[in-house]
Amino acid sequence: MRALSGIQSSGKLHVGNYFGMIKPALELQEKGETFYFIANYHALTSVTEAEALRASTRDVALDYLACGLDPERTALYRQSDIPEIHELAWLLSVVTPMGLLERCHSYKDKLAKGIPANHGLFAYPVLMAADILAVQADVVPVGQDQKQHVEVTRDIAVKFNQKFGETFKIPEPLIRESVAVVPGLDGQKMSKSYNNTIELFAPQAETRKAIMRIVTDSKTVAEPKDPAACNIFKLYSLFAPEQEREAMAARYRAGGLGYGEVKKALYEHFRTYFEPFRQRRMEYQNDPERVEQILQRGAARAREELRKTLKAARRAVGLD
Ligand code: ADP
């Protein structure tokens, strides 16, 4: 089994990214071959400052490693280190119907928000398809919001195979239903574009402040509460072991539990959970040469697969 996934380098990673994508992706390291990369070409559709893109690309590499990416098992690379990906994207784009891209939620959402549409934003899913098909991935671990993009990839691959002969493996999205959408501080999907995130590696005082800002209803301490309807509880459940979670749910229902107390418990869990990650991140941060080496090695590995795929695709269309 081969897995591939990417994260855009367009901001700080948050709890939604971790539970929605990074954690499930890293668990696959035990089960097969894994390719995880930093989607910095994709990030260019929103990041317009060169230094910000550089910094964010470095950050995402450190974040992956901090969260437990094992460079001995996983090819970790920067998308921009394999520019040949664009040739594959072009070969895919000629079999991609306009309508398929026009229907993409993430494109439509951005238009609705008044973000001016450029071709990069529109063609985004085609480049994503190239990322996935380049290494002939079987599964793509992502959060719910990326499911449609993986479906677009499947459609494109099927079309190409029908037109030019069997070239690409058809990948499956892999979505953890239990954490499909992690809520943000305001109860909407946690997302950097909504400014409602709990960052993974912010200074601890900031994390605490963010957690204290989680929106709740206005029930008094004494009133019984419904844990399933509470954002704090949803976040708490990502960290707390089952028994603790059940005990907390019972206290919600019984009344006498204030939201402030649950926020504190959530903060403590967050801190304990991410402390070893924070330490590991620091170690890598202090050794930029090692990180660079890992990225170069990862790119070489990804390129090896990409070259094979590209050769087959060029032959299929008559460019050999
Ligand atoms: P953002 O919405 O903050 O811009 P990205 O789109 O960069 O996040 O997402 C990177 C990965 O993390 C994707 O696989 C995405 O599905 C996952 N992800 C992002 N936010 C969440 C969330 N709130 N819940 C679950 N998964 C998420």
Ligand code: TRP
């Ligand atoms: N679009 C993804 C996101 O915003 C990032 C991404 C780019 C990706 N290429 C990919 C994810 C290939 C999975 C596979 O989160």
